[in-house]
Each structure stands twice: as C-alpha cells, then as structure tokens.
Amino acid sequence: MAGLQRLTPHLARLEAEAIGILREGACAFRRPVLLYSIGKDSSVLLHLALKAFFPGKPPFPLLHIDTTWKFREMISFRDATAKRLGLELLVHTNAEGLARAINPITSGSALHTQVMKTEALRQALDMHGFDAAFGGARRDEEKSRAKERIFSFRGPGHIWEPRLQRPELLSLFNTRIHPGESMRIFPLSNWTEFDVWDYIAAENIPVVPLYFAAARPVVRRSGGWIMVDDERLPLEDGETPETKMVRFRTLGCYPLSGAIESMATTLPEIITEMRAARRSEREGRLIDHDGEASMERKKREGYF
Amino acid sequence: MAAKRDLLRFITCGSVDDGKSTLIGRLLHDCGVIFEDTYTALSADSQRHSTTGDAMDFALLLDGLEAERQQGITIDVAYRYFATPCRSFIVADTPGHEQYTRNMATGASTASLAIILVDATKGLLPQSRRHSIICSLLGIRHVVLAINKMDLIGFDAARFTAIAAEYRTFAAALGFQDITALPISARQGDNITSLSSKTPWYRGPFLLAHLEAVDVAADDAAKPFRFPVQWVNRPDEDFRGFAGTLASGRIAAGDAIMLAATGAQSRVARIVTADGDLPEAVAGQAVTLTLADEIDIARGDMLVAPSARPETADQFAADVLWMGNEPMLPGRDYLLRIGHAWTTARVTSLRHRLEVTTREYQAARQLEMNDIGLCHLSCLQPLSFDPYAKNRATGAFILVDRFTHETVAAGMIRHGLRRATNIHRAAFTVDRTARSESYGQRPILLWFTGLSGSGKSTIANLVEQALFAAGRHCYSLDGDNLRLGLCNDLGFTPADRVENIRRAGEVAKLFLDAGLIVLGSFISPFRAERQMLRELLPAGEFLEIHVDAPIETCIARDPKGLYAKAKAGLIPNFTGISSPYEAPENPDMHLKTGDFTAEECAEQVLQALRGKGIAC
Incomplete structure (x- = not known):
C-alpha cells in the first residue's frame, strides 16, 4: 500500500x-x-x-x-x-x-x-x-x-x-x-x-555513483568532459587531467561518455538540474553522432 | 501538483501533407521538450532534407527512419512524450498514406483522443474520413478537428466554419462524444499553445489548453471486474498466485470471483504485490491474486465478477481491420490472440466490407490490406469476451498468420453467435412452439429470388392462395412493398441492397416466431445475403427458391416497364443491366419460368411443401 x-x-x-x-x-x-x-x-x-x-x-x-x-x-x-x-x-x-x-x-x-x-x-x-x-x-x-x-x-x-x-x-x-x-x-x-x-x-533504487556529482579527473574533449578512469586513456599533447565536479547523464564506455559539470550530489538535486536542462542525455554519447x-x-x- | 497529473494518449491523423508531424514538432517545441542539441541537429537536417524552404522542418524530428527522411513521408508510428504542469502526454504520430493504415491503427488502439488534421486549402479528403472511421471503430470517443494551414487561406472564418460543419455531418454517426474544431497553423504556431490574434472570430480554446482540459476518463474501474490471467506464479510449494493486470473493474480481498469459461467460483484470499498485500486493486494495476480454493486456472483464462459474466462462445461477429499483405480469405485458419489466450480461428463468412470513405456496407468476397469488414469467426476453443464497444481490453483480438507469424488483422468483437451463450432474451410462455402448434403448422420461410420480371411475386401469390385455402396461416413479404414502408430510406446500391435483405430477414424471423409460413419475394442478388438469411434462421426453416428466367425473357415481359427505363440509363444499379445477379449455386428449388407457367411453378412449390409436411 x-x-x-x-x-x-x-x-x-x-x-x-x-x-x-x-x-x-x-x-x-x-x-x-x-x-x-x-x-x-x-x-x-x-x-x-x-x-x-x-x-x-x-x-x-x-x-x-x-x-x-x-x-x-x-x-x-x-x-x-x-x-x-x-x-x-x-x-x-x-x-x-x-x-x-x-x-x-x-x-x-x-x-x-x-x-x-x-x-x-x-x-x-x-x-x-x-x-x-x-x-x-x-x-x-x-x-x-x-x-x-x-x-x-x-x-x-x-x-x-x-x-x-x-x-x-x-x-x-x-x-x-x-x-x-x-x-x-x-x-x-x-x-x-x-x-x-x-x-x-x-x-x-540504487544506481551507480557516477550519476552523482563528485570531484573526478577529467579532460576536455569534443565539447565534453572525459573521465580518466584508468591509465589506458592516452593523453594528447598538452592535455593534463584536471579535477572537476562532474556527473554523467548516461553511462557507457568511459572514453565515449561525456560528463557534465554539476554540483548535484543527491537525487533531488539531479532531478532539479535535469528539469532545467536544455540538452538531451544522448549528447554525452559519442556513438550517436557517427552519422545521420x-x-x-x-x-x-x-x-x- | 505532480500527484494529480494524469496521462492523455492521443494520435494525430489525416492525409499526407496535412501537417501532422509539423503540428507535433510545434507542440514539442513550444512545450520546451526539444533540447538545444536536438534543435541544432534539426537545423542541419532541415537544410539537407527540408520540404519547407528556410523554416525549421519539425517533421524531421519525428520521421526517424531513413526511408521516411528520404521520401519525406511518415511510414511508421512515432511516439513522443511531453508534459505540462497539469498533464502528461503520449502522442502517436501516425502515417497518412493509405498503404500504412495498419500503422495508423496501431497508434489509435491505445489512444483516447484523435486529432484529425485537415488542410484548409483542400478541405476534407477521403483519408480524413477513413481515419475518422478507423478511430471510431477502435473506440476513440474524443476528436479534435484541427483545420490547419489557416494562414494559407487568410484565416478565413467562413471556410473554417464550412469545413467544420461538413465534418460534423459526416461524423454524426461515428459515435464520438465530442468534436472540437480548431483553426490552426502548425507551421506558424497559431492557436497551438496560445490564442492567435489572427483569428479574433474564434472563441474556443487553443489546442494545448483543450488537450489539458478534455475529460477522457473511460472509467474502466467502474466496469465489471475482468482479470485475464497472464501467468501462474508458483515459486514454491506453498504459493500459487495468478499474475495479471486488471482489465477493468476492481477487486478486494474476500471478493467472489468466477472463472469465466467454466463458471467455477472462489474468493480472493490475497492481493499480492512486492510492496505488500493490497486490500483492493483497480483497473490498470498489475497484481498477483491468490484464491481461497484450488481451481484449475491457466494462462489465458479470465477471472471475472460472478454477477457480471462476459460472453463465452466459440463463434462471434467482429469488425476486422485487415493488415496482411495477402488478402483475408474466409475459410483459412489463423492464430487468434485475445487477452492472454491463443487459439486457432477461421473467418466463416465475410458479411460485408465497409467502404470507409462513405460508411456504406458492400458485399465482398475478401478483404485486402487496410480493408475493414464485418466478419463471423469460429474458434477452436470457446473464448470469453465482452463487446469491444463496452470493453476495449476484453473485446479486441489480433489474427496472426500461422506460417509467417505476420500480424494480419485487428478485430473488435461485436457479439457472440452461439445463441444460447449470452442471449438474455425475454422468455414468453406463449412461444413459437405454442403458436405453431395452435396453428397446426410448421413455420418456414419460402424465399423467392430472381431477376425483376422473373415471376417471383406472381408465383408466391399463387402459393399463398393455395396455402391459405388449405387453412394455413401465411404472410407475404414483398421487396416492393417493404420498400414503400420499412425500407423507404434505402436505395439500390449494393450496400443498401444488403441492408434491405437484412431487414427483410429480421422481419421474416419475427413472423416465423409468430408461427407463420412466410413467403419472401426479393431480387436479393447477392449470395452472401441469402446465406446470411439461412444462418439467421433455425436449420430447415429457410427454403431458397430460384425463380429463373433468362434475362431476355424478363426484358420482353418487363411488367413494370423498368427494363426499358434501365436500358435508357434512367435507373442506376438495375439488377441484370447495371448491377450483378449472383445466381444460387445450390438452391433448394429451381423454377424455370421460361419453360413453365406460373401455375405449374406454384404447383412444384406446393408439392415440395407437401413432401415436408407443410402443405396438405
């Protein structure tokens, strides 16, 4: 009930x-x-x-x-x-x-x-x-x-x-x-x-903590933040990971998942932030942009 | 606020290029659903594919398949989601092309409101009518007539009023609860999410305001309890529950239930959910019921309220929307799904096909893709159901090809055909048996069919005289006489001829019930309708008599001067001249009036009746 x-x-x-x-x-x-x-x-x-x-x-x-x-x-x-x-x-x-x-x-x-x-x-x-x-x-x-x-x-x-x-x-x-x-x-x-x-x-419902904002090591790529989740991500010339408060709207392979800057560390904050959002969740997924x-x-x- | 928010599912339909996708794109855009990156992508798409010149082409948001974008048309239903503070919306954008009508029906089946778009520059098109009829058939009761592209006709109030009036006349018989006509421009945004200053003459609400306010509650909870059993949940020895979703009504722990097919009864012990047991569940809730008694229940069965049992029958009449590439063939077996039950079914007869642009019924032998027809079906096992008009969830079925597994039809049940199953006919003590016994005769319908001028009425008249003289109680039904009264609203189109015979048959049936011998003289040119009469009556009470004269003989006789007029083109749809006569293949009697006199033919009939113990 x-x-x-x-x-x-x-x-x-x-x-x-x-x-x-x-x-x-x-x-x-x-x-x-x-x-x-x-x-x-x-x-x-x-x-x-x-x-x-x-x-x-x-x-x-x-x-x-x-x-x-x-x-x-x-x-x-x-x-x-x-x-x-x-x-x-x-x-x-x-x-x-x-x-x-x-x-x-x-x-x-x-x-x-x-x-x-x-x-x-x-x-x-x-x-x-x-x-x-x-x-x-x-x-x-x-x-x-x-x-x-x-x-x-x-x-x-x-x-x-x-x-x-x-x-x-x-x-x-x-x-x-x-x-x-x-x-x-x-x-x-x-x-x-x-x-x-x-x-x-x-x-x-429990979800992966990556959905909540936290200080994470990231680099700026194609207009999004890519998390340096392990040593396999090659850094480009002059690229240094920086620590940013970021979270993810969608999760996939980490080199293909763009994070957004956010201070939302709780569910209500995520929901509030999302209601104000003007960009779609799949934008963070690089694979969708491979072609029309x-x-x-x-x-x-x-x-x- | 959020707690009160409910859901409106609606569809947009209309002809190609009426602007359906543009309208939805406009709604999504103005409701803030289109994200910036989507909008940017849309700008790029608009320049590549657009049919709108410089303006943003919202249709490209919805036409998500490559083939659609290349051809600039909608092929399949797209579902879109948006919300305002007072309501959530799911909109199905459905194809306008006739060849994709089945996809349009897919969208309509779950919608409670339809927006019928009409291009103000073109007015009502056959496809607007077709879609309206399909919406009506699928149980949609709320319609918005969105008269679009008002900007192209200078927001002409008179034109708007004329189209709206024409539509209301057309839709009067479709059973819609409300029709709201709106003058809009989807491309320019007039009267979509705010009232337009360009239509000061229009006093109604703008589209979104209407969608937010319209009351579409079907109140499934107030209908009788129906619980199609989806799955028997037996995780261990101790638990045996019946999982499913309440199709209608409500159920509380302790309530009596009945297995629709067998009448076995029990009581609900518990209403189990993962959130704990419920004291009560209502239509739409997915629950698991346990019962007080062990009764044999399987997936596909239906639990119902004992006080309101549905029909259970293995034969029924249904409106069928044919979706298969191959035509529907009476006599072929298909898989049928209703609720969670699967069985094998056969269309035993196609009563008639609905001409969807005019709503006329026509005789037909098969249904092609996108045709709608009234069919009789016969199933391998009895099914429990309600008429679709009363309960969408328990009155709908699909037919599936046994070999390709293609979904070939959607069906909406009208009623069962097994007479004893559901008819709560008032039972009178003085019944047909009592009456016919008192007359000392067996009721029968003598059906004289044949061309005009073949001698039907003449022979029937002679037969009746002889029977009457022998003390039999008779009555003659004559095509011309009926058309002067009961059927004076009918013409001679195939559809009207079908209806004419249906009425004659029903009248004959009443007279047979009254214990009379009935003589019917009707051209009745279609086999299907004569077969319908045979099926309408108890076995042995229909005698089909083919009054057969060559057309040349009839023309030469021409007792009413009708052939002369028909040949002069003064009478359309005249049987034998401009309308077909389907001669009986196996009539009970075959009278060749070219070879015999009327008296000789009448004597042949009387002899046959003596053989049956009907005449003396």
Whole structure:
C-alpha cells in the first residue's frame, strides 16, 4: 500500500505497464534474458523485474556485454548488485575483438561499437540460445527508437527491419517466432528520462555513483568532459587531467561518455538540474553522432 | 501538483501533407521538450532534407527512419512524450498514406483522443474520413478537428466554419462524444499553445489548453471486474498466485470471483504485490491474486465478477481491420490472440466490407490490406469476451498468420453467435412452439429470388392462395412493398441492397416466431445475403427458391416497364443491366419460368411443401 502511495498515478501506470510486459516476455518465450547494462535504465528495469515476479525471482538471468572499457565503478556496482539480489549474471566479451585489440580510442567509436557491443551481443544471444532479450531502451531517447515496437521482432541474424514491424494493438503482443528468430522487448518504451529519475527517487533504487556529482579527473574533449578512469586513456599533447565536479547523464564506455559539470550530489538535486536542462542525455554519447540515422543502422545490425 | 497529473494518449491523423508531424514538432517545441542539441541537429537536417524552404522542418524530428527522411513521408508510428504542469502526454504520430493504415491503427488502439488534421486549402479528403472511421471503430470517443494551414487561406472564418460543419455531418454517426474544431497553423504556431490574434472570430480554446482540459476518463474501474490471467506464479510449494493486470473493474480481498469459461467460483484470499498485500486493486494495476480454493486456472483464462459474466462462445461477429499483405480469405485458419489466450480461428463468412470513405456496407468476397469488414469467426476453443464497444481490453483480438507469424488483422468483437451463450432474451410462455402448434403448422420461410420480371411475386401469390385455402396461416413479404414502408430510406446500391435483405430477414424471423409460413419475394442478388438469411434462421426453416428466367425473357415481359427505363440509363444499379445477379449455386428449388407457367411453378412449390409436411 505504501508503495502505491509513493508513486504518482502517472508512474504507477508506467510501472504496471512495464510489469505486464516483463511477465509477458517471461511467459511467451522459451529462454528470455535481461540485458543489464548497469545504467539507470537497467537499474529501473531490474527493479521492475523483481517486482513483476514477486514473491518469486525473475525467471531469467542477467546478461552484461562487457567491452572492457566500462567505468570501474560500473563493474563493481554490477557485481555487487547481482550478489545482493542473488541473481544469475552472465558476462560476455567478444574474445575475437579483444584479440584484435579493438578499442574505442584507436579503432574509433563506430568500429568499437560494432565489434565489442553489437557483435558481442549477437554472439552471447546465439551462444546461450536466448530467444528474447529485455532491454531498458526508451522511445524518448532517439528518433528511430521512437518508432520501435515494445515487442520488437528480429529476423535471423538479429536483423531489425523497420519497415516490416508488426502492428502492435493495445497489449495484444504478437509473440510468435520461428527458430532462429528472436524478440527484443522494451518494458520502458513509454518512460521518459524524467520518469526514470522520478521513479528511482520514489522507489529508492540504487544506481551507480557516477550519476552523482563528485570531484573526478577529467579532460576536455569534443565539447565534453572525459573521465580518466584508468591509465589506458592516452593523453594528447598538452592535455593534463584536471579535477572537476562532474556527473554523467548516461553511462557507457568511459572514453565515449561525456560528463557534465554539476554540483548535484543527491537525487533531488539531479532531478532539479535535469528539469532545467536544455540538452538531451544522448549528447554525452559519442556513438550517436557517427552519422545521420546511425542508431537505426546499428539497430538493424543487431545493436540494442 | 505532480500527484494529480494524469496521462492523455492521443494520435494525430489525416492525409499526407496535412501537417501532422509539423503540428507535433510545434507542440514539442513550444512545450520546451526539444533540447538545444536536438534543435541544432534539426537545423542541419532541415537544410539537407527540408520540404519547407528556410523554416525549421519539425517533421524531421519525428520521421526517424531513413526511408521516411528520404521520401519525406511518415511510414511508421512515432511516439513522443511531453508534459505540462497539469498533464502528461503520449502522442502517436501516425502515417497518412493509405498503404500504412495498419500503422495508423496501431497508434489509435491505445489512444483516447484523435486529432484529425485537415488542410484548409483542400478541405476534407477521403483519408480524413477513413481515419475518422478507423478511430471510431477502435473506440476513440474524443476528436479534435484541427483545420490547419489557416494562414494559407487568410484565416478565413467562413471556410473554417464550412469545413467544420461538413465534418460534423459526416461524423454524426461515428459515435464520438465530442468534436472540437480548431483553426490552426502548425507551421506558424497559431492557436497551438496560445490564442492567435489572427483569428479574433474564434472563441474556443487553443489546442494545448483543450488537450489539458478534455475529460477522457473511460472509467474502466467502474466496469465489471475482468482479470485475464497472464501467468501462474508458483515459486514454491506453498504459493500459487495468478499474475495479471486488471482489465477493468476492481477487486478486494474476500471478493467472489468466477472463472469465466467454466463458471467455477472462489474468493480472493490475497492481493499480492512486492510492496505488500493490497486490500483492493483497480483497473490498470498489475497484481498477483491468490484464491481461497484450488481451481484449475491457466494462462489465458479470465477471472471475472460472478454477477457480471462476459460472453463465452466459440463463434462471434467482429469488425476486422485487415493488415496482411495477402488478402483475408474466409475459410483459412489463423492464430487468434485475445487477452492472454491463443487459439486457432477461421473467418466463416465475410458479411460485408465497409467502404470507409462513405460508411456504406458492400458485399465482398475478401478483404485486402487496410480493408475493414464485418466478419463471423469460429474458434477452436470457446473464448470469453465482452463487446469491444463496452470493453476495449476484453473485446479486441489480433489474427496472426500461422506460417509467417505476420500480424494480419485487428478485430473488435461485436457479439457472440452461439445463441444460447449470452442471449438474455425475454422468455414468453406463449412461444413459437405454442403458436405453431395452435396453428397446426410448421413455420418456414419460402424465399423467392430472381431477376425483376422473373415471376417471383406472381408465383408466391399463387402459393399463398393455395396455402391459405388449405387453412394455413401465411404472410407475404414483398421487396416492393417493404420498400414503400420499412425500407423507404434505402436505395439500390449494393450496400443498401444488403441492408434491405437484412431487414427483410429480421422481419421474416419475427413472423416465423409468430408461427407463420412466410413467403419472401426479393431480387436479393447477392449470395452472401441469402446465406446470411439461412444462418439467421433455425436449420430447415429457410427454403431458397430460384425463380429463373433468362434475362431476355424478363426484358420482353418487363411488367413494370423498368427494363426499358434501365436500358435508357434512367435507373442506376438495375439488377441484370447495371448491377450483378449472383445466381444460387445450390438452391433448394429451381423454377424455370421460361419453360413453365406460373401455375405449374406454384404447383412444384406446393408439392415440395407437401413432401415436408407443410402443405396438405
């Protein structure tokens, strides 16, 4: 009862919708998995999965695609979370990409994303035989995502064909697939960035501390602050890390994630700051700027 | 403030280039949702793809697929999110092209309000009508008629009023609760987020004010309790719960529930959630119910209020929006999903196709992509449902191709067809059996079908005279006579002919109930409608008699001078001349009136009736 009163009618509705979608995915598919990327959206998704199957546990494992370039704090948060909740966590890295020394710095963000994220994800899904994967993507993030279904059909090879999407009426999801085909499922489709933070605050959901402002070593690049998270980040001529109060709106591979200067060290402060923000969260993600329609291309190839 | 904020889901629809995407872009921009970096990217995009010249092309914000940006059209639904201090909004921007109507329906299925855009320079287009009809069919009850591009017609009040009046006339039968007409310019921002000084003659609210204020509460909580069981939660030996989302109504611990399909009853023991047990849950909440008794319940079942059971039937009539690339074929099996239940279903008959620009019903043999038709369906297992008009969540289904798994149709159930399942018909002690026994006869409908001038009425008249003389209680229904009264609002288009026969059939059915022998003389040119009559009546009570004379003979007879007029072009849709006659393939009787006299034909009918024990 207390839980319900914590939420506005709007958030309660979003929560119920997401729980219904999680249950549907778990029932309708042979071997589902939850793609856990450690960020705030994944934290919300995981929290909802715990609620959806209560008093049981989510009937699927978590999968993290580790590019080896995530923030160290993300990895420790990931392992602590799986342990705390007693959930099965699968971690997959593209060994071939690692052997080829693909990295976000010298390989470029496009190739790095292609090999270490998209291909790695396809490998992991195929290796474990997952036929459905939950993800925390939201339609308000990006314009090709705005067009995607909640139950998003993928053909053989995990291909997304945006022109052949199945009509999705009410919550009458068409969950039928053939062997070799799969489904990506997005329970947070109708959530906005505001909703995610409001919900995190209302439900007191743990998130990676990188979302809160702290003094961190950073360098200025492409108009954003890049954190020097370990010794692998080569400094350019004349570049010296400086300590700034910064936080992250989105988290990914650290050399590709731009921080913003901020003094917001608490959830209410983050929410207040965000309401005044005039720039979108994905701006901090360098991979979206690889070219027009780049997200759509990546998604067609199997990216989340 | 935040606690009271509710959600309005709406769609924008209309024809291509009416400015749908521009309107949403304008709303997002003026509500401060478009971030600076998005805005910068948009400026660059506008210069590359724009169809607007120098101005910012908001449509590029929404047309997020490469194919859309290259072609400058919207292909798929885009969902956008914005909020004002009093309301959150989810808007579905839907395609205008006819070939993407199915995507438009996708957006409409979850919306409670539709903005129908009309280009003031063009007026109402077929696509505006088509979208309005689909919105109506999908249960949208609130409409905003946004008459756009007012700037291009100098904010002409008379033109605005004329379009609005034309729309209201057209939409009168669509069941919308309210239609609010607004003069706007999406590109210039007039009457979108503030009242425009250019329309001093307009006294209504601006668009955003209306969207914030409009009351769309469907009040699902006040409807009967419906709980489609999504999942059986059995984490251990001790716990067995039924997880799902309340489709409608409310439920409290201790309340009686019933399994819709079987009538098995129990009580709710607990309403379980991760936040603790609830004393009560209402429509829209996702919960897990445990019951006081062990009853066999699986995913796909529906728990309901015992006092208000839904219909359970394996046959029903539904409006079907066809979305498949291949046409809908009666007789083919499809997968059907309703609630959380899947079964195999077949369209047993296509009653008629809806001509969506005129709202006329027409005879049809198949549905093409984006067609809407009234169908009868038959399922492998009985389903529990409510009429869609009463409950969207429990009255909608989809059809899925068994082989390609393509979603081929959306269906909105009208009613069950298994007569005993749901009809709470008033039961009178003096019933048809009592009446027909008192008359000492078996009721039957003798249906004379054939071309004008083939001799239907003449033969029916002779048969009735003979039956009457023998003490039988009869009544003749004649096409011309009915058209002078009950059907005097109908013309001779295919749609009206279908309706004419439907009414004749219903009247005949009442007379049969009254215990009478009924003789119907109607051209009734379409097989589908004659089949409808057969299905309308109990088995054996419909005798199809083909009164068959060659068209040349009918023309030569021309007792009413109609063929002469038709050939002179004075009568459109005249059967045999400018409108088809579908001859019966297997009539119960075949009277060749070119070869026999009317008396001989009447005697053939009487002989058949004697064989059935109906005439003596």
